[in-house]
Each structure stands twice: as structure tokens, then as C-alpha cells.
Amino acid sequence: MPTEYHIGTRIRSFREERDIDLENLAQTTNLSVEFLEKLENGEIYPSIGPLQKVARALGVRLGTFLDDQYTRDPIIGHIGGAEADQALHTGRMPRPSYVYHSLGKGKSDRNMEPFYIEIFPDPSVERKTSSHQGEEFIMVLKGELLVIYGRESHVLKAGDTIYYNSIVPHFVGAAGDEPVEIMAVAYNP
Template sequence: MAGKNNLGVKVQEIRTIQKLTVDELADRSGLQAGQIQKIEKEGIIPSLSPLIKIARALGVRLGTFLDDVDNIGPVVARGGEHHAGVRFTSEENGSREHLNFFSLAADKAGRNMEPFIVEIEPSEQSDYKLSTHEGEEFIYVIEGQIEINYGKDLYQLAAGDSIYLDSFVMHNVHAANNQKARVLVVLYTPF
């Protein structure tokens, strides 16, 4: 992404173009107005779930917030040249785990899937906040180990393992064994 708070700027621009107040967007998305203001002003996003809810409330696809340039044809992402993406923290003050998303298709116009490389930094806390959103996710572990709270179940995956899950079930993905992990995530959210 171009700037540090490019995502927050895009949310605010689209909201303004649609002549919505922060309170109206909060009502439509089911989020609190303060959370939307924090996203717009500081680019602080606790997880993908609020961003997906904002996209739905504004009637745009998730990629709208992540795109820099729109290519109609195929988009090639070379190793080491991934678009710097979005950083999510699971708590507003940033004291828990951090997820660094690197888009693999930020330049692809009209895409229905969002492929990312995600670096998951470990957390010292174990009371992970579960979230839910529309769509489906495919997660492939590139390195390290992850744990996924999914409903009432816990799945442990190591490098080479993968999982395909429904995103509408409460879930959380985090690093296992207090070690950093890297995963490939393909997210599908219906528009």
C-alpha cells in the first residue's frame, strides 16, 4: 500500500462519496463509531472481520481497500515483491498478536478472492478473540506452526498443512509455540 494509513483514507473517501456519516456507517456495519473513526484516522484494524463488514456496508468488495492499480489481465506476484499490506492487531493498543498481510493480487481488477501471505507474530496472551465474517478461507502453512480456534474446536497445523473453513463460524488464527509463522491465505467474500 502506498501510505501508512492508505486503508483508512480509502474507507473515509468511500464513506464521504456515499454521503454517509461515521454513525451511519457504524449502524450499517454493526461496528462502533469509535472503531470506524480509529480505522479512518489511524489505520488501526483489529482483524479482517471489521474491514469485511465495512466493505459490505459500503457495497464494495474487500479488495477496494487494498488495490493500488487495476489490471484486467493476469497479475504476477514475484517472490519478495509482494505488496506491503495491512497490519492487524487483535487489541486496540496492539499488545497482542500481530498479523502482517501482504497482498498477492492487489493490482487485479474485479477479483473475487483475496490471496495473502500473512506473517503471524506470536502473542504472550492465550485468550484469543474470535471473529466471524461472511465467506470462506483457505489457509496453507508455509513455515512455523499455527493454531486455529474454530467454533469449539482447536486445530493445530504445521508447515505443509492446510485448512479450508467457513468464515461465518467464530474463529481465530494465531501462532503456536510462541514462534512466528507464515501462511498463505486465500479469502473469498461474496459480494
């Protein structure tokens, strides 16, 4: 069973290290103070978009919240086993909607954030789009993925890919009642 850990503690630590209060972080990220408080307290877990906004505002990479204890080249990973023990669970409690497995863990100087992501259907999740700097590439491994990109909606199936500019408002989630597995790479300049 994967060990869940909350990134809120790390975010709070970086914010306090930089002497940034929640109000200033909220202004910089365009996220509400209430959202940030819940994030830091482990009450909510955002998708990659809000995390990237927080990372950018704190002057760190997204991966800093996930690992970054050392640099190693090349990074060789495996889905499952020890890697799964360090999965980042996000979404609504008690069952997370997203489970991120960082595939770049250990390479602190990386420019891309590769992930294996499990997405579970959650009808209570609002299909709210978000935007952030960078680009994203997704390949569907299993299931059906709903991608809302601007005013377009796409349902992708196993073997389908999508590559887009993250500045365009977007949403990624399960298209139906079955879990989805994807490989995703986010680039944040």
C-alpha cells in the same frame, strides 16, 4: 523495509463518498463507533473479518482498500522485493501482529482475495472470534498457527491446510512464541 500505509484513510474516503456517517456504518457492520474511529485514524488495524464487514457495508471488495488501481490478467507475483514494499501492516502498534501481502493486487475484478500473511505472536491480543460472509482457505508455510473455529481449537503446522465457512466465528493467530507464515485465500460472495 516495507512502506506502511494505513487503510483507514481509504475507508474514510469511501465512507464519505457514500455519505455514510460512523453511526450508520457501525450499525451495518456491528462494529462500534469507537472501533471505526480508531480504524480510520490509523490507531488500530483489524484482521480480515472486520475489514470485510466494512467493505461489504460500503459496497466494495476487501481488495479495494489495498489496491485496485487497474485490472491485469494474469497476475504474477513474488513475495519480497517490490511486493513487500506495499504490505498492509495490521495489528497493535508499534509492532504489527499481521503483515498482509496482497497477491491479487492489480486485478480489480477478482472474486477471491489471495494473501501471503506473516503473523507475529502478541500475547496482548485477545483471541476474540469474528465472522463474516464467505469462505477462507489457509495453508501454513512456517511456524504453528492457532485456528479457533466455533468451539473447536486447532494448531496447524507447516504443510497443514484448513478450509472453512467464514460465517462461523473464528480466530487465526500465532500458536506459540514464533512467527507464522501462511498463504490465505478469502472468498466473499
